[in-house]
Amino acid sequence: MTFEQQWIEYDYNPFVLFSSNAKVLSLNSEAQFLLGFVTTEELFNLATTYANVSFGFKTTFLELEFGRYKFFAITVGYENDEAIGIKLYQSPSFKLNKPKPIGELANIYALVDLCILTYSINSKIIFEKDFDPTIPEIIIDSNNFIKILNKAYSCYENNQKIVTKIFYRVGEHIKFEDKKYSIFSVEVYSQNINEEKVNELKVLATNTNFYIDIQKKVTINIPMIIS
Template identity: 35%
Template sequence: MNLVSTDFKFFIEYDANPFVLFNAKGKIVYLNSSAEMLMGSCASEKLFDVTLSYAPKSFGYKKTLIDLSFGYFEFYAINVLYENEDEIAIHLYNKPMPKINNKVNLEGYSQTDINLLFEANIELFKMNYSGKLQLITDYDLPKLYIHQNNFSFLIRKIFDNMNSATQILINIKIKIGELIIVNGKKYPIILFIFQANNKNRQNHKEIKRIAMDNYINIHCQEESIILEIPAIDF
């Protein structure tokens, strides 16, 4: 055993990977700064269930490679640890920074105010939509280069997916703490989070294909669709 007198709480607190400590009843005793951001997209009860499901059978730790996601947070592995019956912890390991390896073809791309383009698509959708639609956006988002026709086509497909929902909530914001590498350069990521109380999952495959063809990462979940758009600029 390596005997060191250093207090490791500082290093855990500012680890980029989320760390959460529960008591035996599932109440959070401690979480680091990365886990604080995660909890905005994940219920503590759900994370506690994951912790128990992958816990070692006896005192110690158990590392597991797992494809795990909560909203737009993605992990490739977890480590569950406990040394008594009173507390149990989970350490989640972030997937590496997204990287587009191939040379991105920007033919047809133009500098775009993404909010204006998206709001135009919303107005078209609302002409035939009778439910409630709420948009929460950051109007200070940077302009970016995007293929406007392809993006609008993707948005229309997503709205078609949610046409039967009575409520749709859309949140647009910068993804904090993560960049994407495109053609060797790092760019911010703009998140489009669509949430609906009822949506059709039959065209998920087509939506994913359109998104990936346009260098947009996408997560299709039971009640949400999340786009990660690289804010490419020159």
């Protein structure tokens, strides 16, 4: 693999090269993860839709979301009728102006179970759990995490069921003091979300070191700091 090829392979942004009949000719490692959330047919249609009218390259700014992936732009390029390539630019997942989190070593599953137990005492809501069991004990501000998670649950208080998912964010990292840390997420979601409670959550989150993403789901992104 040449140096230039390595740059493409390890690029944080997915890249796929298609033949004229939509067959994948090559793709980088990030694109392989992306294909767990979107089909090759969808990506090929996206490429042909936003391709330049003549040979060459064209960058288009648009918002796209496939599973956990969010993009703010794509570049489509082709030099002949045999192949066409597409590169998707990931939106930044986190604001990097926050200091390194401090706290104590804790078990994230125990903290989540505590929140669920506390919140369900006077509630008829069914709490469903979807946990990746491989997350180690991490350094976390437990008190603020519990406040954030309880407030996240309140955003869905008018639903019959709330799902809590804990998962490792493959290929995503964050740096503190020139050291890179993997990331996992605690995600809370249900059918209907209370916008007033969402605003309260946003205010609460600004006073903590947690990285919160609020769309239809509430996602708390946490670095794996173990020492």
